[in-house]
């Protein structure tokens with residue numbers, strides 16, 4: 001199920017990516033995703049219990065709202081009028097003081113009707129992508145939202161920087177990390193992601209946080225860009241190229257040279 005338009009989605013890689021994961025049965029602790037984004041990997045893997053986190057506050061409001069109030073979110077989403085005027089009215093109106101189900105419906109509506117599904121926030125922290133049209137609004141329905149709410153039932157969802165998430169992992173947890181890729185790639189240049197850039201300093205911070213975990217009882221797997229500055233940070237770990245399944249040649253995978261998988265097991 002794809003309920004969000006999200007830059008950097010791992011949807012195309014799901015089958016080949018999950019092959020590298022430990023089996024679901026062998027994960028005795030939690031499945032942890034500190035850069036959950038559009039959640040495509042979590043939703044495909046369906047772990048028994050999880051901790052999902054992201055620095056994007058709107059996104060986390062969306063997950064929390066849908067988890068607890070799927071019907072209210074759908075009701076409000078479906079009553080926002082169509083068209084450009086309505087879009088800007090909803091986008092620019094005060095929402096911080098509104099209940100979580102309103103905030104979730106609002107961001108779902110903006111995501112489904114904004115320009116190219118981008119996520120960009122202004123210096124004031126507010127979502128500032130322009131209008132894109134109604135074409136993709138009704139791709140989702142009430143049933144999808146109910147299913148998503150069920151899929152989130154056993155997950156804790158938090159709005160946080162990755163570092164504090166990684167400080168709190170426990171033995172037997174499995175961590176999947178999909179950080180924004182190295183600046184210079186398209187997503188970064190276009191500022192597609194929330195709250196500015198993920199810099200090389202952040203990549204270093206991430207590699208150090210993972211080194212601190214240093215415990216063989218915690219497995220982690222990360223996707224990242226295939227760049228020598230990234231490979232250098234993880235030279236002590238196993239690194240593979242990430243393959244993408246091709247839809248027109250079912251069952252055949254091709255190498256996607258720009259992305260790698262790094263893991264500590």
Ligand SMILES: C[S@@+](CC[C@H](N)C(=O)[O-])C[C@H]1O[C@@H](n2cnc3c(N)ncnc32)[C@H](O)[C@@H]1O
Pocket residue numbers: 006007008009010011034035036037038039040041053054055056160161162163178179180181193194198202
């Ligand atoms: C590549 S996307 C994840 C895409 C996801 N795997 C999917 O399939 O949709 C990276 C995510 O990292 C989040 N992010 C950026 N900086 C972060 C930080 N310092 N801590 C936690 N999350 C961060 C972004 O908001 C974005 O949602």
